[in-house]
Amino acid sequence: MADEQIPTVIADNAHIIYRIHGSATPGQNNALTSFKRLVTRTKSAAIREVHAVKGVSFVAYRGEAIGLIGSNGSGKSTLLRAIAGLLPVERGGAIYAAGQPSLLGVNAALMNDLSGERNVTLGCLAMGMSPAQAKEQVDEIINFSGINERGDFSSLPMRTYSSGMAARLRFSIAAAKKHDVLLIDEALATGDAKFRKRSEQRVRDLRAQAGTVFLVSHSEQSIRDTCERSIWLESGVIRADGPTNAVMKEYEAFVKAS
């Protein structure tokens, strides 16, 4: 934990509910039933709710790297998206964040028809760099991503890249900037072992630059290597929050028992 405890993200009783429209059985959603609902002012039976995150509270500090762990569907990605401001928190709770948290992979909307190089430039500009700064960064980002390891891919359109290559480029663009809060969802697991090592080092560097990093991963090793604190979510509820070793132990015992 950082010496000076400066909060970067505060979640206060955060509830996140997905509302799924049009999930009714056939016949429930035709024009006549819609009209009846309008006249009788009843709510659509076609809206179903998934309560993905249930009253989550925590404080993250500058300099911390926090792993989010838990079973499939436990709400980890949902929580990340809410921290990034991409999903609303229900009334009565809130998530406060310093600066503009960046969710890796979502913020960098890459264009399939443009070359990797052009995408790097656009990504840098979108993150607020000046054209001169962006130009300066291009080579370093391409090198870091390793997409040119098997030929000159950076000048080819993105659609010629494998999904792993695209993910690596996305990570490299996002990691070129100092972030107040960087949110990483499984991104480290997409690259090969060599890239994973490099990106873990970059996460450590970003942390050293006084940002806060959240990492969602099913790779226990990635979490152990990068995060000294972990939050375990299960069915949308925090089951444990503390030093990674202790939280992992509890989680593993739960997995074994279930």
Ligand SMILES: Nc1ncnc2c1ncn2[C@@H]1O[C@H](COP(=O)(O)OP(=O)(O)OP(=O)(O)O)[C@@H](O)[C@H]1O
């Ligand atoms: N776009 C969506 N619309 C409706 N429900 C969703 C949506 N995305 C996720 N959910 C539901 O919200 C719950 C939490 O999902 P979430 O993706 O946050 O879990 P996760 O912990 O990240 O899972 P995983 O480990 O499998 O990636 C699940 O029940 C899931 O079905």
